Amino acid sequence: MTVLLVLLTFLTFIVIDYLMSRRRLAVEVASTQPARDLEVAFVEGFRVPRELRYHPGHTWVLRERKNLVRVGIDEFAAALMGKITRMELPRPGLWVRQGQKIFSFYRDGEKAEMVSPTEGEVVEVNTEALKEPALLRKDPYGSGWLLLIHAPDDETVSRNLVPRQLVREWMREAVERLYLRQPRLAGAVAADGGRPVEDLFAALPGESWTKLTQEFFLT
Amino acid sequence: MKFAWPRTFWRSVFLLVLAAGVYATWIRITGGLGASTHLSDEFPWGLWIGFDVLCGVGLAAGGFTLAAGVHIFNIRRYEPIVRPAILTAFLGYLLVIVALLYDLGRPERIWHPLVMWNPRSVMFEVAWCVTLYTTVLFFEVFPLVLERLGHRRPLAWMHRAMIPLVVAGVILSTLHQSSLGSLYLIVPEKLHPLWYTPWLPLLFFVSAISVGLAMTIFESWHSSKAFGHQLELPLLAGLGRLLAVVLLIYLTLRFRDLERRGVLGQAVEPAPETWLFWLEIGLTALPMFLLFRASTRRRPRSLYWCAVMVIFGFVAHRLNVSVTGMEAASGATYFPKWTEISVTLAIVALGFAAFRLAAKYLPVFEPAREAAEGPARPEVALAAAD
Known part of the structure; x- marks a missing residue:
């Protein structure tokens, strides 16, 4: 019975510690609000909120609190992909690495992938966005968020993101690179006061959706 | 401050456990083994040997397992988790020695085997x-202190001595991890056939390797949570795969042995030993x-x-033995x-506290700074000057 005494004693400690950390995480997750007022800046007509940090593969990360970050795709990526019909996200509990392909999007039988801007354990998935992929285009920085990630070392991984002072330049370069492929797009942007059209890909006849997204999303 | 209560909770538990341990130590010192344990002439080894020593030594096996992998087999990608594993091993062995002091009838004679050879x-x-x-292990951990203090020259010496030290550590570990099992070879009539x-x-050696790997995963998980370090999941996943293979080898040996000795039938007899045997096997399989x-x-x-x-x-296997x-x-x-329980818990709690302190003040989770950092630069400078 000594065996049971020892195992049960240590199991009690381990379970208490585990439940306490789960509960703390659950409280933290529940207390975060996806929609918040972000200070919006525009680069070539695309919204680029200043509070967010960006991965060069056009995903963003928002530090909700210590070790808890929200993740999504930026407006440029959402507009470039346009009318996606379905997407796949990693399940809660899965550990994702920075730069790992974790998002899959589908359009007309083609697949596009995007990478994680951070490293950590997925704690929540935006099921609303899964049900209604159009949210990504409507509100990529609000209701179109994709994951909540528990990132134990969010400071270290943030070093690999686009430096804050270079975000405008980085986004401008991406937009110009896209417009070089189809100059008509620049005109389409200007038509309604500088905002991009809903579906940029639709204005790029002859392009492969998968190849185009691979180039811009670094996949 | 809203979420500070778990830390406060564990600090309170630590203090309670420590207080009970101190009181139990007082009883052990003043009243002897008779007053502080349920041991007897018929049953002379209990929790302190079964858990604190037999399990403690095994649980600290991550140090030699990983050190051998990185420094001898040159699997450098595991380097980021070697330091915490070696620190865990060092603290584990220190605490095993402390636990042994409780169990020895005359603890002041603990040094006797070193001079009175048998x-x-x-x-x-x-x-x-x-x-x-x-x-x-002390010499393997000491570079952390030198790094912290910025003493580069002695650090370079220590790094040069590291490979012989690691080889010595692996040999010594292999010897005594298995020898702990050999202790029970003298009781064939007393120990249950299972x-x-x-x-x-x-079996003790193979199980020590498995638990060393498991302890590395366990320690990495808690360190990641406690100190906000990145979890080295790809490395730990690799350890997990190796662990599965080691467990398969262990279980194959275990059942091959039972079958070879013709005692497999005793594993289905209705007896308390049978239940605890299957608990042990279930927790491994x-x-x-x-x-x-x-x-x-x-x-x-x-x-x-x-x-x-x-x-x-x-733990179940070691306590079953x-x-x-x-x-x-x-x-x-x-x-x-x-x-006995209080002393054991206090020793484990001290282990956790010591690890936390060491991780706070020493570069445990930083990659090993090349000892050559010091001498290498002047060499480059000299080469340039030439």
Whole structure:
């Protein structure tokens, strides 16, 4: 019975510690609000909120609190992909690495992938966005968020993101690179006061959706 | 401050456990083993040997397993988790020695085996190996202190001596991890057939490797949470796969041995030993099956719980050998006294606290700074000057 005494004693400690950390995480997750007022800046007509940090593969990360970050795709990526019909996200509990392909999007039988801007354990998935992929285009920085990630070392991984002072330049370069492929797009942007059209890909006849997204999303 | 209560909770638990341990120590010192334990002439080894020593030494095996992998087999990618594993091993061995002081009738004579040699005794070999290996671990941990203090020259010397030290550590560990099993080879009539086997040294050694890997995963998980370090999941997943293979080898040996000795039938007899035997096997086999699945290894929580099961299976085996398997033949029923439990808990709590302090003040989670950092620069400068 000594065996049971020892195992049960240590199991009690381990379970208490585990439940306490789960509960703390659950409280933290529940207390975060996806929609918040972000200070919006525009680069070539695309919204680029200043509070967010960006991965060069056009995903963003928002530090909700210590070790808890929200993740999504930026407006440029959402507009470039346009009318996606379905997407796949990693399940809660899965550990994702920075730069790992974790998002899959589908359009007309083609697949596009995007990478994680951070490293950590997925704690929540935006099921609303899964049900209604159009949210990504409507509100990529609000209701179109994709994951909540528990990132134990969010400071270290943030070093690999686009430096804050270079975000405008980085986004401008991406937009110009896209417009070089189809100059008509620049005109389409200007038509309604500088905002991009809903579906940029639709204005790029002859392009492969998968190849185009691979180039811009670094996949 | 809203979420500070878990830390406060664990600090309170630590202080309570420590207070009970101090009081139990007082009883042990003033009243002796009779007043502080439920041990007897019929049953002389209980929780302090079964858990604190037999399990403690095994649980600290991550140090030699990983050090051998990185420094001898040159699997450098595991380097980021070597330092915490070696620190865990060092603290583990120190605490094993502390625990032994409680169990020895005359603790002030703990040094006797070092000068009063009895080379025919397994215990003599264990005493020497544990002493030497603890010294080796000290020299493996000491570079952390030198790095912290910025003493580069002695650090360079230490790094040069690292490979011989690691080789010595692996040899010493192999010797005494198996010798702990050899201790029970002298009780073939007393130890239950489900656990007595001439293969005990081999089983103890293989199980020490498995629990060393499991402890590395366990420690990495808690360090990641406590210190906000990145979880080295790809590395831990690799360890998980290796762990599954080691567990398979262990279970194959275990059942091959039972079948070879013709005692497999006793594993289905209705007896308390049978239940505890299957508990031990279940806690080893279940994580093995789970760890062979890539999906388990990709999830930190699954990996963590598998490591916990492996550790529990290991503890169950060591306690079954040292306590459960000895009860029937001794004619005595042993259940630890509260003082024994308090001392054990206090020792474990001290281990956690010491690790936390060391991690706070020493560069445990930083990659090893090349000792050549100091001398290398002048060499480059000289080359340039030439």
